[in-house]
Amino acid sequence: MNESDVAIRVTDVSKRFVIRKEKSLKERIVNFGRSNLHKDDFLALNKVSIDIEKGSTIGLIGPNGSGKSTLLKTIGGIIQPSSGTVQHRGRVAALLELGAGFHPDLTGRENVYLNSAILGFTTKETDDNFAEILEFSGIGQFIDTQVKFYSSGMYVRLAFAVAVHVDPDILIVDEVLAVGDEPFQRKCMDRIRDLQRQGKTIVLVTHSLDQVAEFCDRAIVLESGTIVFDGKPGPAIRELRKDFEEIRIRDAGVDLDENGVEQTNVSISHVAIKSLVDDREIDMIASGEGLAVEVEIALPSPTDQWVVGMGIETAIGQVIFGTNSERLDSEPVTANGSTVFRFELDSLPLGDGQYFVHASYGTLKGGEASRIPQAATFSVSEESRNVGVISATATGRIVKTA
Numbered sequence: 483m484n485e486s487d488v489a490i491r492v493t494d495v496s497k498r499f500v501i502r503k504e505k506s507l508k509e510r511i512v513n514f515g516r517s518n519l520h521k522d523d524f525l526a527l528n529k530v531s532i533d534i535e536k537g538s539t540i541g542l543i544g545p546n547g548s549g550k551s552t553l554l555k556t557i558g559g560i561i562q563p564s565s566g567t568v569q570h571r572g573r574v575a576a577l578l579e580l581g582a583g584f585h586p587d588l589t590g591r592e593n594v595y596l597n598s599a600i601l602g603f604t605t606k607e608t609d610d611n612f613a614e615i616l617e618f619s620g621i622g623q624f625i626d627t628q629v630k631f632y633s634s635g636m637y638v639r640l641a642f643a644v645a646v647h648v649d650p651d652i653l654i655v656d657e658v659l660a661v662g663d664e665p666f667q668r669k670c671m672d673r674i675r676d677l678q679r680q681g682k683t684i685v686l687v688t689h690s691l692d693q694v695a696e697f698c699d700r701a702i703v704l705e706s707g708t709i710v711f712d713g714k715p716g717p718a719i720r721e722l723r724k725d726f727e728e729i730r731i732r733d734a735g736v737d738l739d740e741n742g743v744e745q746t747n748v749s750i751s752h753v754a755i756k757s758l759v760d761d762r763e764i765d766m767i768a769s770g771e772g773l774a775v776e777v778e779i780a781l782p783s784p785t786d787q788w789v790v791g792m793g794i795e796t797a798i799g800q801v802i803f804g805t806n807s808e809r810l811d812s813e814p815v816t817a818n819g820s821t822v823f824r825f826e827l828d829s830l831p832l833g834d835g836q837y838f839v840h841a842s843y844g845t846l847k848g849g850e851a852s853r854i855p856q857a858a859t860f861s862v863s864e865e866s867r868n869v870g871v872i873s874a875t876a877t878g879r880i881v882k883t884a
């Protein structure tokens with residue numbers, strides 16, 4: 483990236499928060515006379531460095547508490563880093579959590595003028611934009627109500643309308659869009675697309691991984707305040723889903739143990755994709771062809787309670803097909819030691835691309851206990867100029883013209 487193409491530069495940014503906790507009674511007695519508060523340091527961001535290219539759309543993703551909002555706020559200049567620097571070129575408009583940016587006692591109208599003024603607009607310029615902002619927000623008569631009486635959806639509507647109408651070079655958006663209703667979310671997304679087309683730089687924090695796949699050209703995965711992945715959205719989302727799956731299984735393991743369901747010591751030892759024709763292991767099919775998936779599990783003792791599952795996912799982890807031995811009405815059979823279950827999928831009318839196969843193990847009573855998210859992969863080759871995960875035979879013709 484050329485120096486002149488950098489819109490935002492984050493260099494070695496760390497953010498330390500001081501957390502104050504009430505001391506326990508014992509601690510109060512031991513430390514008698516001193517403050518009743520514990521002070522703990524907490525590193526929300528740990529030496530984060532990123533260069534964001536002008537005109538790009540970046541998604542910041544990661545589990546709860548991983549530091550996404552903190553990073554976004556340091557980029558927007560809303561909070562100062564404890565160490566490191568943030569530089570940006572151009573006007574930044576920020577759409578942060580509810581409550582940030584608007585004064586609760588002022589009306590919607592007054593807040594529009596206040597926000598525009600902070601971003602360097604004259605009253606005359608805001609007058610010129612006002613009708614459009616109001617129209618976009620859909621707030622109507624409530625524009626003259628104090629914003630403390632707004633619902634969270636109304637609040638976001640107005641905040642987004644202001645943010646996109648002040649002609650920002652950089653727009654930073656934190657999760658908030660999720661509180662708008664569906665038509666408004668669509669409208670916001672269309673507007674974000676307009677800004678993309680105009681070459682604006684956009685940084686989004688979101689938990690909607692589909693949104694990241696749809697809008698972003700780069701995604702950054704944060705975990706415990708550090709960057710664990712920085713690259714194309716597809717691999718970033720897969721990385722994050724893999725982590726979520728590990729967390730889910732770890733958590734599920736605890737619950738299942740509490741229920742007394744014996745799930746432990748079973749492992750999925752091998753997953754193979756095979757040809758239905760000659761049983762060879764394969765990694766590619768033509769669109770419309772079928773395949774077999776063999777899942778091998780290692781059962782430590784004889785049981786008829788086992789369930790084996792498999793699913794096919796797109797590159798961003800959307801499950802497009804899934805089944806398991808129970809759904810296929812496979813009779814419970816007592817199995818022991820190394821056991822292979824074979825799924826046969828006769829025909830897969832998939833579009834061109836790479837697909838991932840997950841494999842899972844569980845019990846009839848306890849549900850799914852473990853899963854390997856990307857146990858195997860295969861590609862589908864299709865000679866088609868159409869796009870999408872399914873393959874369809876399509877034709878087109880004019881049926882009416884003036």
Ligand SMILES: Nc1ncnc2c1ncn2[C@@H]1O[C@H](COP(=O)(O)OP(=O)(O)OP(=O)(O)O)[C@@H](O)[C@H]1O
Pocket residue numbers: 499500501524526544545546547548549550551552553
């Ligand atoms: N003002 C603050 N004082 C103390 N700790 C804070 C403060 N702001 C954030 N934190 C802590 O820093 C960590 C990172 O928070 P942050 O809001 O950046 O995470 P996040 O990835 O955006 O999470 P989420 O997905 O839940 O919105 C959290 O553990 C949070 O509790």
